Amino acid sequence: MxxxxxxxxxxxxxxxxxxxxxxxxxxxxxxxxxxxxxxxxxxxxxxxxxxxxxxxxxxxxxxxTGPVTTAMAAALLATAIGTAGGLWVGWTGGRRARAVTALSDLLVAVPLLLLVLVAAVTLPGPAAVVVGTVVGGAPLTVRVVADATARARTAGHVEAALVHGERPVAVLLREVLPAHAPLVAADLAGRAVLALQLAAATSVLGFGPPPPAPDWxxxxxxxxxxxxxxxxxxxxxxxxxxxxxxxxxxxxxxxxxxRTGTTRVPGGPVPPGPGLTVRGLRVLDPDGRVVLDGPDLDAHPGEVVAVVGSSGSGKTTLLHAVLGTLPGGLRAVSGGVGWDGAPLPRGRRWRRRTLGLLGQDPALHPLRDARAQLPVPDPDAALRAVGLDPAAVGGLRPDRLSGGQARRVALARALAGDPALLVLDEPTAGLDPAATAVVVGLLRARGGVTLVVTHDPAVAAVADRVVRVGAPAPPPAPAGPPPSGAGTPPSPAAVPVLDARHVTTAVPGAAADVDVPVRPGGLTVVTGPSGCGKTTLLRALAGVRPVTGGTLALAGAATPWPVGDRTPGVVALVGQHPVHELNPARTAGAAVARPLRRLHGLPAAVARAEAVRLLGAVGLPPDVAGRRPAALSGGQRQRVALARALAVRPAVLLADEPTSALDAATTAAVLDLLDAARADGLAVLATTHDRALVERADHVVDLVDLTAPVPTPSPRPRGTPRCAPNPPPTRPTPGSRASPGART
Incomplete structure (x- = not known):
């Protein structure tokens, strides 16, 4: 704070x-x-x-003493009741929750002063203030906290806690409430202001403490x-x-x-010239450590400049420093940024007229559908330009879009009006090859200045210049001995540790009637176009997405679909979006240590040491354990989430796009780490568009995009499995783990 x-x-x-x-x-x-x-x-x-x-x-x-004490007591009680009610309403939903919400709306409509005066007729003045603040203030808190809780329920760190065996009450108290602590504290202070006003009003009207007691x-x-x-x-x-x-x-x-505000960048020398000019940006954290010692770059109209570097090297920080939007605590101490030979303007009017921005998080408005996100006369044309079908996704809100679809909607928003300066942070993360090709084509056709951070070789290949941030780092070494050769494939006779049959989820348009077997030590990957239901399938197998059909067996035993009815610790989950995977109120070390203490009973000191070891295993230095997510890059957050999942010591690891935010060297090291864990019997089921991950798979499930026509010569019979029958990947060398005919 x-x-x-x-x-x-x-x-x-x-x-x-x-x-x-x-x-x-x-x-x-x-x-x-x-x-x-x-x-x-x-x-x-x-x-x-x-x-x-x-x-x-x-x-x-x-x-x-009297009015302030009364105000604080009333505010504490109102916020406590409202927060508890909001957590329950936002978490449970259903008819009872809707009834509580309706009652809250009714109470909000009652004039507070009138309510307090009526109460003051039968109660002492301070008690009437408490009653009025609770009855009038708690319903507002219920609505605010309920909305925040409903959004948080699908956050990666919340779903991971449920899958790892945490009970709902523990998840609410340890994951949801701490993440919203600033919001609750602000509500408490606001309720105290309201209660102080009510206390003053009742005293002025003659319902305060009797004379001669002093009272303001x-x-x-x-x-x-x-x-x-x-x-x-x-x-x-x-x-x-x-x-x-x-x-x-x-x-x-x-x-x-x-929100991140505008920060001042020191006015270093800016050479004249068209387009964007960056010279010598240096950024420090609150402790004075160098976060970015940025390179010089020039981007002229019609050019694409790609910024590359290892995960955590400061690429996103460079973009924030260029735009003057550094997060709190970071400050630029030297350097200069110019636009057309003058210092880069910081006003909102210039930004609206000149800048198009896509950050690591698409950050779409949760209450607007895809069309309403786009400030253009023809939103359908803008959606088609980024490879989306307006009829399929135009009316969907962000919570109904896949990660790749949401990213492309955000890209269409950034491209609106053909901005003179386009700034993109990992625009192809989580996209399939076809969607990536669309994005690359858009970049190639750009006429303005384009600055893009990327790990994707396809995007770097279209750039006119490539600028590296940070010194090239050796790939992190996995904990334990590295796997030898291609690894040992699981025995075909082994009983699947996860065996899902005829899985159909409750999400319209997602793949249905899918079979997913994962054997001990095996790696099964789920591929398919963006939006075909890969994430939905993975979350259904994790028990956090409703299923309308199919059976599930874990370790040979029939298992219910809801996560609350399962044995804890059998399955671990790594979600898709690094920005939502970690609790913003917890350090990385605390996030990894929690499963070690909760599931395995390790003492606090031992759990902390093991958490540091696991973070090192995924290539993160020890100091990351003491950082909160806001101080980590997207790739670092993704690896912390992987370390947290490994801390569960599960039989099955479910990973949604586990390498989407990683550079090639780090990806290879993380995959080697998973291979080493698989050698000890860990089964891995991952969704991916990453060819490097697909090539290591024993089994591939390729889902068909149901929003597009299925390329079959005749109408598809009802009930036919909706999985593409392409052969699994093979290697030209003996010992390939891809087994011909292993097909769902």
Whole structure:
């Protein structure tokens, strides 16, 4: 949490502690008459006297305890009830949850002040404030937390925890709630502001503490007639109320998760010339360590400049530094960025007119369909330009799109209006070869400046210049002895450790009637065009996606589909999107250590040491264990998620595009690590578009894209397995793990 949040929060806490004792320490008795009514300030009486001749300073110092304490108690209770209700509503759904949501909407419509005044007729003033804040504030918290929880339920770190055997209550408390802690804390501060206002209003209207107890709001009401005689008697309590409310409001605003803002880049020398010019960007983290020592680059109109480098070398940081959108804590200390011979503009108007951006996360609006995401007159044409069928995906919201489809919708948005500067971060990650070819064709036809970060050789090949970030690093060595040769294929007679038959999911358009066998030590990969249902199938096998048909056996035993009915620890899951795979509130080391403690009972110190070892096994240095996801690159997050899955020590590893964010060297090292684990009996089922992963497979399931016509000479009979019958990949060398005829 930032220092700018802790400072006002600490001041407020200090105020709460100091108020009850401040009056006596100041030498004043808030109840004793010391002067004539409304006496002006004088020596020994710096703020004068009130309506009864009591010391105004002493009464102000003592008068905040009641309203502030009442406000904080009311806010804590309202936020606690609202958060618990929101977690339940967002997690469970269903009729009961909808009924609670409807009741919340009804209560929100009730005027708060009227509700408090009605309660004050039968209850003491502070109790009425608590009731009003809870009844009027908790429903808003329910809605906010429920929406956040519903979105978080499909996050990779939440689904992985469920698959690894965590119970829903533990997942809510350890994964969902910590991820939304800033949101809940901001809600608490906002409720406290509301409760303080209600406490002041009830006291002003005569429902506050009875005389002669000091109270800021009561002081306002009592001393208003003497405003012209001694203004301090009215202004002092008013300023005190306003100061506390302001501090609470500042805390609330500072705690709300904010988007990345614009950061200043030092004005280094920018040579004249058309297009984009970058010179000597150097970026430091909060501890002063160098995150990026960027190369110089020039990108002229009509050119594509590719930025390459190993995972974690600072490629994405370079893009953020160029655009002036460095995440919090990072700062550019030297260098310059120019556009057409002048410093790169930072205004929103220039960005809207000139810039097209695709980040690592597509970041689509969750409530808009694919067409509504595109600010162009003809969104269908824009979708077709990136290889999407408008009739199939145009009306779908992001949660119904596959990862590749969502990325292409975001690319179409970035290309809208043919921007003069197009900045792309891994535009082909998770795309099949056909979709990648479409993206490459779009880049080749560009007339403006294009700056693209990529691991994809096809994208780098179309670039006019390739700029490397960071020194080439040797590939990380896997833990344990490396596999020899091509590895030992599983015995065909071995009983599959995962045997799924005739699987049909509840998602329209996904592949149906699919058979997926995975034998001990084997590697089965699922391939197919983007959007054909690979991720849906994998999540169904993990137990977090509804299934309408089919059977599942794990380790030879019939297994129910819902994850909550399974034996923990048999299956581990690595999801598709690195940005959602890790809990933003947990360090990488804590994420990996959790399964070791939860499933295997390791002591905390032993689990931490083993977590560091597993992170090293996937090629990450020890210091990564202490970093949170925001300080990691996409490839580093992907490898942390893999280490977390390996910490489960599962019989079957389900991995969705496990190499999509990795460079070639790191990909090879990670695949060698998996081969070493397979030699010990681990079975791996992965979805992929990566040829390097497919070539190591023993078995390939190639799903047909059901949104396109199936290339068969006659109509496809109902119930026919929807899997393409192409042969599995083979190697020209003996010992290939691909076995001819191994087909689903």
């Amino acid at each position: 930032r220092r700018s949040v802790l400072l006002p929060g600490g001041l407020l806490l200090g105020l709460l502690v100091a108020l009850p004792v401040a009056g006596p320490l100041a030498g004043g008795d808030p109840l004793r008459v010391v002067a004539a009514p409304w006496s002006p300030p004088r020596p020994g009486l710096p703020w004068g006297a009130d309506v009864l001749g009591r010391d105004v300073l002493a009464r102000v110092l003592a008068g905040g 709001a009561v002081m306002l009401r009592e001393n208003l007639p003497g405003l012209t005689v001694n203004p301090a008697a009215v202004l002092a309590p008013a300023v005190a109320l306003g100061a506390v409310a302001t501090v609470l409001a500042v805390v609330s605003l500072r705690l709300v998760p904010a």
